[in-house]
Amino acid sequence: xxxxxxxxxxxxxxxxxxxxxxxxxxxxxxxxxxxxxxxxxxxxxxxxxxxxxxxxxxxxxxxxxxxxxxxxxxxxxxxxxxxxxxxxxxxxxxxxxxxxxxxxxxxxxxxxxxxxxxxxxxxxxxxxxxxxxxxxxxxxxxxxxxxxxxxxxxxxxxxxxxxxxxxxxxxxxxxxxxxxxxxxxxxxxxxxxxxxxxxxxxxxxxxxxxxxxxxxxxxxxxxxxxxxxxxxxxxxxxxxxx
Amino acid sequence: xxxxxxxxxxxxxxxxxxxxxxxxxxxxxxxxxxxxxxxxxxxxxxxxxxxxxxxxxxxxxxxxxxxxxxxxxxxxxxxxxxxxxxxxxxxxxxxxxxxxxxxxxxxxxxxxxxxxxxxxxxxxxxxxxxxxxxxxxxxxxxxxxxxxxxxxxxxxxxxxxxxxxxxxxxxxxxxxxxxxxxxxxxxxxxxxxxxxxxxxxxxxxxxxxxxxxxxxxxxxxxxxx
Numbered sequence: 001x002x003x004x005x006x007x008x009x010x011x012x013x014x015x016x017x018x019x020x021x022x023x024x025x026x027x028x029x030x031x032x033x034x035x036x037x038x039x040x041x042x043x044x045x046x047x048x049x050x051x052x053x054x055x056x057x058x059x060x061x062x063x064x065x066x067x068x069x070x071x072x073x074x075x076x077x078x079x080x081x082x083x084x085x086x087x088x089x090x091x092x093x094x095x096x097x098x099x100x101x102x103x104x105x106x107x108x109x110x111x112x113x114x115x116x117x118x119x120x121x122x123x124x125x126x127x128x129x130x131x132x133x134x135x136x137x138x139x140x141x142x143x144x145x146x147x148x149x150x151x152x153x154x155x156x157x158x159x160x161x162x163x164x165x166x167x168x169x170x171x172x173x174x175x176x177x178x179x180x181x182x183x184x185x186x187x188x189x190x191x192x193x194x195x196x197x198x199x200x201x202x203x204x205x206x207x208x209x210x211x212x213x214x215x216x217x218x219x220x221x222x223x224x225x226x227x228x229x230x231x232x233x234x235x236x237x238x239x240x241x242x
Numbered sequence: 243x244x245x246x247x248x249x250x251x252x253x254x255x256x257x258x259x260x261x262x263x264x265x266x267x268x269x270x271x272x273x274x275x276x277x278x279x280x281x282x283x284x285x286x287x288x289x290x291x292x293x294x295x296x297x298x299x300x301x302x303x304x305x306x307x308x309x310x311x312x313x314x315x316x317x318x319x320x321x322x323x324x325x326x327x328x329x330x331x332x333x334x335x336x337x338x339x340x341x342x343x344x345x346x347x348x349x350x351x352x353x354x355x356x357x358x359x360x361x362x363x364x365x366x367x368x369x370x371x372x373x374x375x376x377x378x379x380x381x382x383x384x385x386x387x388x389x390x391x392x393x394x395x396x397x398x399x400x401x402x403x404x405x406x407x408x409x410x411x412x413x414x415x416x417x418x419x420x421x422x423x424x425x426x427x428x429x430x431x432x433x434x435x436x437x438x439x440x441x442x443x444x445x446x447x448x449x450x451x452x453x454x455x456x457x458x459x460x461x462x463x464x465x466x467x
Contacts (some may be wrong), residue, residue: 078368089363103367
């Protein structure tokens with residue numbers, strides 16, 4: 001039984017078809033790495049899962065929600081899915097703690113004290129307990145990204161999506177964010193991550209999907225990263241390592 | 243030419259009454275104008291076509307007609323519909339209608355300046371559109387357009403002088419009356435101009451104080467508005 005399932009998903013932006021029939025599924029607790037060159041459609045596929053983009057045809061089912069159903073209760077889908085973006089998107093006018101407590105309080109209607117407890121617990125998970133009262137701009141990029149992860153975690157999603165979360169960071173800050181994600185992967189939560197960090201993917205992923213020109217070109221265990229079957233993946237990995 | 247202010251200053255009570263009403267008008271219509279203007283900005287950005295159209299028609303017709311004419315339309319319009327409002331009530335209605343349109347444009351710019359990623363982040367956390375406006379967009383939007391917004395409210399206070407035309411007894415109406423009694427129009431309007439100047443400066447001070455309270459991040463990080 002899969003927790004995320006895409007079946008023959010097609011999606012175009014104006015005349016440009018970005019997804020040309022993408023199918024894959026993720027089992028509960030699985031960590032999936034979505035890799036591919038820029039423009040291969042991997043970020044679009046991820047965004048479709050959380051209905052940030054509407055698909056043209058095909059089917060997406062996430063935690064039992066039919067994502068492409070017009071009758072979908074969007075709020076329920078968003079409660080089950082957490083997403084972390086490349087550009088963090090923390091709310092600049094709120095402290096880190098307020099950033100985290102906002103959704104539990106206003107969406108789940110949890111009391112202030114309880115929300116605060118949740119916030120501090122999720123900040124502890126990402127190693128930012130001492131930053132609760134700071135504003136986002138007082139934090140480094142890596143810390144902001146960890147805070148964004150904590151904000152998502154506080155909603156206790158069943159599936160976490162990571163959209164190139166380290167692409168805006170230098171190698172040193174990338175390391176601290178990856179460490180947090182790695183710990184998260186070990187905790188058993190289902191994760192789908194779009195990433196360019198091949199070594200990282202190899203270390204923590206259960207499954208790898210290589211996208212190429214709008215299709216799933218190759219998929220399998222992390223073995224495909226060391227011994228790719230197709231020349232496209234071989235070439236892509238070669239480029240990423242150099 | 244000899245300036246003589248004694249006759250005017252002797253009528254300080256009248257000036258004070260006018261001043262009080264001017265401040266009341268400014269205070270009330272700043273609040274009503276801000277609320278209605280913000281709602282119009284939201285309507286104008288809405289995907290509901292009819293709401294967006296209605297807001298656009300309202301905003302553009304107010305911004306492209308003179309305020310004095312609007313006052314008369316409200317004044318005579320209400321009475322020909324059979325309503326009898328006091329001049330002060332009419333003044334409040336006309337000022338609100340006027341300033342809301344300008345506020346709507348300023349707040350629209352503020353909301354438009356919020357990065358799409360912010361809306362998206364709120365949406366993905368499960369916030370509804372209303373919650374997104376309220377928790378995510380409103381404060382940063384106000385912060386960005388705060389100086390335009392406060393200037394608009396000061397202009398509003400100054401524009402309230404035009405409601406003297408429908409005999410709302412505010413500061414300019416008091417001046418008109420005093421100069422006709424004392425035959426000292428120049429001195430009268432100098433005094434009144436100074437009073438308006440003082441109110442404007444006071445309003446700037448108040449808005450500065452509000453900013454300190456409303457934008458704690460600015461206070462903490464010492465960023466200027």
